[in-house]
Amino acid sequence: MKNNTNLYKRHSKWYERLFFSTTTQIIIMTLVSAVFPAFLMWGSYFFVVPKDTQLNSFLGVIVSNALALIILRMLLKFPGDRSSGFIISAILSCYSVLFVLFFIFRLDYSIVFLMISLLFSLAYAFVGYFLGRRWIIPKIALVPVGKALYLLETTQATWFVIENPEAVEKRRYNMIVADLYASELSPEWQKFLANCVLAGVPVYNAKQVEESLTGRVRIRHMYENQLGSLLPSPVYSLIKRFIDVVAVLFVMPIVLPIMLITAIIIKLESKGGALFIQKRVGKGGKEFNIYKFRSMAHDSEKDGAKFASASDMRVTRVGKFIRKTRIDELPQFFNVLKGDMSLIGPRPEQKVFVDQFEKSIPFYNYRHIVRPGISGWAQVMQGYTADVEDTQIKVEFDFYYIKHFSLWLDVLIVFKTIKTMLTGFGAR
Template sequence: MALLTLPFQIVVGLAVVALLPALERWGWGFWFSLNSVRINTITAIVVSFVVVIVTQRRLLRHPGVQILAYVVPTVTSAFLFAIAVLFFSREGYSRQVLFSGYLLTLGWCFVGYFVGIRYRRIKLAIVPVGNAGVLLDNNTSASEIRELTKPDLQGVRYDGIVADLRSNELTPEWERFLAECTLNHIPVYHVKQISESVTGRVQIEHLAENEIGSLLPSMAYSIFKRICDFFAVLLTFPITLPIMALTAIAVKLDSPGPVLFIQNRVGQGNKTYKIYKFRSMCLDSEKDGARLAQSEDIRVTKVGKFIRKTRLDELPQFFNVIKGEMSLIGPRPEQRAFVEKFEDEIPFYIYRHVVKPGITGWAQVVQGYASDADDTRIKIQHDFYYIKNFSLWLDILIVFKTLKTIFTGFGAK
């Protein structure tokens, strides 16, 4: 377990990824003549490495994360950002040392994963009363969940105990057992808390007053995110605008009708705004009224199938982001007709409008598009998980998952 601690990863890791390349390039005693090039290079490696380690540890807190899949993206993104800062600030640096630091960071992360994989599987004990047993159906490779038969751990070491703390079936014997576990520094969790971490969904049938508070997103991060959205869109325009132009030509040549599909959607604060998309369906596809997209929907054109699968149809929403009506990441906006329908069928549905809608979101990368009320109920639970865990780290995870979605076409209809 010690191999996975943050101090070990930072201290020993930095000695490997920053010190070794410097020694190889500049020799022993290089620290006695630290010029600007050496300082800039070592600083870039140190900062990038720390960002990588902290980011990966944060990503692991969310369900369904196989950190092995994110080693290359996180390491590459951190070092590219460091290079961009050095390049635009016109600061000198050693490409050889920086590249060696990049390769060693990749190696350190891969070795750390395979060395520590035996310690990463969490072992939880379930108290068999109330709703705690539902976790047995959601058991994943990242955790080992065992059901207790009596108030005794029988000498087995567990990372935590899970119980339905609100159940009337919790007997005095079980309550005493849970108190003893706490006294022995074994964490005791409420089933709902663990269920959210395993499924990536927040149950919304009943919300206590303290849970409403926990679903209030950070205002400071909302402002920071708005700034990041604005500049991210502007910086990517040299790439996205030519792609938009080619997509517009393909849509126009494929079928009659306008290039853009403009429709009223419900945004933050339950306010209506106009969303922009490339048209992926035939003309007058909703002449008989609004309805959710289905798998193999006959209304979708040939080009429409491709741009929906690759999410190219969403690119015009960058202008919605510039206008402040949307964010790059957030719950997907729905039509007013669907909103009014789901408000009657799904408890607390309207609360998803507490944040800006997004071009991509947690529900999209985990579940895909919803095609009926039952799918939408699950989708809302994913949206509530996003709102409750509203943070930079979850947004970074969604970005990585979105890139995977673009290449695999997951969830397209």
């Protein structure tokens, strides 16, 4: 058995660990996108007696790159997008913040140096992404008993089924996964897993791995996951509220003209008000009025509330555009200022749907423990839901958000929301 467990390597080879460490990445990126461009533009004299403009630009690039790499390191812990576009968006965001800080504090900087450094940073990110793709998808050995078999349907990993604990294939894996509570887990399998742990091989329960790969938390019975473990942090709840208000006030000068133009176009296209006001269920199960730009005919719900469908005839021409780009959600910034909503959180539903889902979906109302959001984990991971089955999956995404309620997850959702706005993912 010892020979078998030694075939599983918990860690990568030393050069893989070195290359992918945050410190090493920061050093390499500093050399590539700060030191090298500085030498090309200003020569060796810069490193002896730099000018204020040069020094501000040089240090700003180093800080931006370090921040981008730290953000990526934190965000990549969560399931979801692993595309190069996601990595590029993080770098562009950090450089954008750098430009804003230079403007606010009236610091001198070299726009040419910053642009060259940005290009080098993006080139380094591309090279690192393509070289590291082989390590992005985990290689997982699976014990084929109990609920662990359901993991084979998950495409976020490469699976290798262990048919016999006495005959382990000679291959390197990132971890071993088993349903540790399965009645079918025989003494032979238990001994095998125990020996793996003693040998320093990582062994995880199937439910834990499923959550980390899919970004969903399944709760069907109380014993599977006590709801107390999903309580959101009260400290971050206060911080999040402060961030919401500051962020909305900051973007209002940009958003208000867009809202004004949108309202005028809606009024010109069809009769009825530009705004659509509707009762939704928010935090604690309390109802509130949600504001949206009207994207349907003014009498679209005269026969009662119902889900929008693909190619819904009730949606106007302008409505299709503002739904795809999410412009129809902009009036909800006022809901955020009022405290009814947050920028990030589970999407609020109408009371008629909430009552329906509470009868058919276990613990559905637990999603009301946090403020609903304009965008959320379920929206960027799943898109639009149109029936009870889709809503069951959406609730599992919402539970994951509540369980991992943090600044880093909110930042990831912001990045993915921007991608959603550009691609129109999930719009109806």
